[in-house]
Amino acid sequence: SQTIHQWPATLVQPVGSPLSLECTVEGTSNPNLYWYRQAAGRGLQLLFYSVGIGQISSEVPQNLSASRPQDRQFILSSKKLLLSDSGFYLCAWSEGSWLFGPGTRLTVL
Amino acid sequence: RKEVEQDPGPFNVPEGATVAFNCTYSNSASQSFFWYRQDCRKEPKLLMSVYSSGNEDGRFTAQLNRASQYISLLIRDSKLSDSATYLCVVNGRGGADGLTFGKGTHLIIQP
Numbered sequence: 001s002q003t004i005h006q007w008p009a010t011l012v013q014p015v016g017s018p019l020s021l022e023c024t025v026e027g028t029s030n031p032n033l034y035w036y037r038q039a040a041g042r043g044l045q046l047l048f049y050s051v052g053i054g055q056i057s058s059e060v061p062q063n064l065s066a067s068r069p070q071d072r073q074f075i076l077s078s079k080k081l082l083l084s085d086s087g088f089y090l091c092a093w094s095e096g097s098w099l100f101g102p103g104t105r106l107t108v109l
Numbered sequence: 110r111k112e113v114e115q116d117p118g119p120f121n122v123p124e125g126a127t128v129a130f131n132c133t134y135s136n137s138a139s140q141s142f143f144w145y146r147q148d149c150r151k152e153p154k155l156l157m158s159v160y161s162s163g164n165e166d167g168r169f170t171a172q173l174n175r176a177s178q179y180i181s182l183l184i185r186d187s188k189l190s191d192s193a194t195y196l197c198v199v200n201g202r203g204g205a206d207g208l209t210f211g212k213g214t215h216l217i218i219q220p
Contacts, residue, residue: 034207043113043196043212044153059207090152098143098208100152 002027004101006091012107019064019078021104023091026072032094033074035066039087050074081108112136115197115211123219126187130214132180132197141200142173144182146193147213153196156182184216192218 003026013019025031035047046059048066056066063082067075074091086108091101115132122128134142142159157164159171159180170183180197197211 036207036210041212044208044210046207046209049207088150092207094207098155100154103152105150 002093002095002099004091004093004099006089006101006104008104009102010105010107012109013081014109015083016080019076019081019085019106021076021089021091021106023074023076023101024072025074025093028072028093028095030071033068034092034094035074035076036090036092036100037087038090039084044090048076083108112209113197113199113211115195115214117212117214119215119217121217121219122187124187124189127183127185128187128216129184130182130195130197130216132182132211134178134180134197134199134209136199136209137175137178139178139199142180143198143200143208144169144171144180145196145198145210147196148193153198153210156195187218189218189220192216 005024007022032051034049036044037047038044048056048058050056050068053068053071064078086106089104093099113134120128144156145153146156147153157166157171159173161173163172168185172181184191194213194215196213199209
């Protein structure tokens with residue numbers, strides 16, 4: 001069966017610090033992978049998606065970037081965090097059906 | 110107009126009651142429709158897909174009205190464990206593009 005791992009589970013970072021969130025998928029190959037963010041009082045917003053290694057599509061202009069160095073690895077990064085980057089970050093996998101990872105709760109202070 | 114709209118609630122409902130949520134979507138070309146459940150501080154989990162003919166899964170019934178671009182979820186004989194946020198989700202563009210989520214409807218089942 002397919003599983004998605006995300007780490008860290010929670011993170012508190014100061015404004016201006018860098019960020020790296022990691023997502024790995026097991027039990028599938030060449031999945032479509034997605035990064036979503038859920039900010040307080042808002043719905044889930046699609047940030048990036050990837051259909052393969054090195055292929056990244058960005059949905060909204062923002063302070064974040066994504067990379068896919070391996071087939072089952074998807075990384076979300078920032079060089080300098082903003083207060084508005086706080087939120088619940090979810091990695092998702094799609095291959096017909098959808099599966100979400102457990103999420104990373106990021107607080108930027 | 111927002112892509113997927115839901116009443117945020119909260120809906121406070123006594124245990125055993127029937128409750129219905131509605132959702133509207135703006136993209137008439139949307140292809141797939143879902144209800145997800147999200148517990149506090151957890152990831153969303155698929156509750157059920159929504160089909161044009163309507164579908165039922167135990168106490169849960171989902172309906173889709175493509176002409177009105179309207180989706181509904183009915184929960185019968187509600188349980189305390191049904192307390193959660195229910196997200197209306199649309200896959201509007203097909204292919205590799207992602208899902209579009211409503212902000213969710215918060216349901217509280219009271220004993």
